[in-house]
Amino acid sequence: MEFPVFAPSSVCFSSGKGGVGKTSISINTALALVDRGFRVLLVDGDLGLANVDVMLGLSVQTTMRDIIANDEDPRTVLVYPEPNLAVLPASSGVPDMVNLGPEDQAVIGQILQVLSADFDLVFVDVAAGIGPSVLWFNTVVHHNVVVITPDPTSITDAYALIKVLMRDHNRRRFYLVANMVRNEKEGIQVCQGLIKVVKKFLNVEPEYLGFVPRDNLMARAVRDQVPAVRSAETGKADEAIRKLAARMARGL
Numbered sequence: 001m002e003f004p005v006f007a008p009s010s011v012c013f014s015s016g017k018g019g020v021g022k023t024s025i026s027i028n029t030a031l032a033l034v035d036r037g038f039r040v041l042l043v044d045g046d047l048g049l050a051n052v053d054v055m056l057g058l059s060v061q062t063t064m065r066d067i068i069a070n071d072e073d074p075r076t077v078l079v080y081p082e083p084n085l086a087v088l089p090a091s092s093g094v095p096d097m098v099n100l101g102p103e104d105q106a107v108i109g110q111i112l113q114v115l116s117a118d119f120d121l122v123f124v125d126v127a128a129g130i131g132p133s134v135l136w137f138n139t140v141v142h143h144n145v146v147v148i149t150p151d152p153t154s155i156t157d158a159y160a161l162i163k164v165l166m167r168d169h170n171r172r173r174f175y176l177v178a179n180m181v182r183n184e185k186e187g188i189q190v191c192q193g194l195i196k197v198v199k200k201f202l203n204v205e206p207e208y209l210g211f212v213p214r215d216n217l218m219a220r221a222v223r224d225q226v227p228a229v230r231s232a233e234t235g236k237a238d239e240a241i242r243k244l245a246a247r248m249a250r251g252l
């Protein structure tokens with residue numbers, strides 16, 4: 001079955017390996033793009049263990065699951081932490097949602113298409129791994145961003161994800177973001193290493209999109225439930241995220 005590609009520009013943040021910073025980066029980059037005048041829809045695509053709402057300190061009553069199971073109106077499920085940022089929350093602790101079948105995927109695809117008409121950008125933050133829902137979200141968006149860290153297992157997992165998306169889903173353009181690096185130099189180095197291997201063995205060339213340094217501000221932001229770019233403190237991480245947002249604002 002063919003699925004629709006969302007009308008506005010859409011971006012999926014994935015990684016293969018868990019805990020590399022997908023959710024932190026998608027939330028903060030979304031907010032930095034809001035600051036640049038974009039209206040952003042942030043979809044919590046981590047269908048089994050949702051946490052976009054937790055990281056934003058939101059109180060969520062209904063989720064994507066209510067749209068599927070109870071025909072809830074998709075627009076009433078959206079939560080607006082700010083006028084130009086909407087979150088489509090997912091449910092947590094509902095194993096059924098992790099591996100959606102084609103019918104539910106088609107429903108979510110339609111919902112996203114309807115909702116996305118009101119936005120300039122759609123971000124999807126997916127779960128770790130290469131499960132069916134992760135792969136599906138990656139195939140209905142325009143752009144695939146893969147988050148890596150200097151950890152070798154994050155790099156091999158990212159390679160595996162790119163390989164599956166290429167081989168089985170015909171995706172050919174990938175953007176890399178290096179998180180938890182010391183500085184931009186290390187970010188570029190880590191990405192270049194993966195780009196070289198992907199180019200050699202898979203014959204596509206992912207593009208370096210940006211880096212986010214390891215910064216306590218990011219960890220504290222999660223604990224305080226206030227994203228780094230909205231924190232009163234500023235640091236290296238939010239500066240890098242604003243740079244990443246500026247790069248994305250120019251178009252992928």
Ligand SMILES: Nc1ncnc2c1ncn2[C@@H]1O[C@H](COP(=O)(O)OP(=O)(O)OP(=O)(O)O)[C@@H](O)[C@H]1O
Nearest residue numbers: 018019020021022023024128213214215218219222
């Ligand atoms: N640049 C950074 N510097 C320091 N800590 C970070 C950074 N980025 C993320 N973290 C921390 O790493 C942890 C994991 O981040 P996050 O939840 O965003 O990762 P994830 O890839 O979405 O994880 P999952 O695979 O479980 O969905 C969080 O505690 C977060 O605060």
Ligand SMILES: [Mg+2]
Nearest residue numbers: 022023046126
């Ligand atoms: Mg996450």
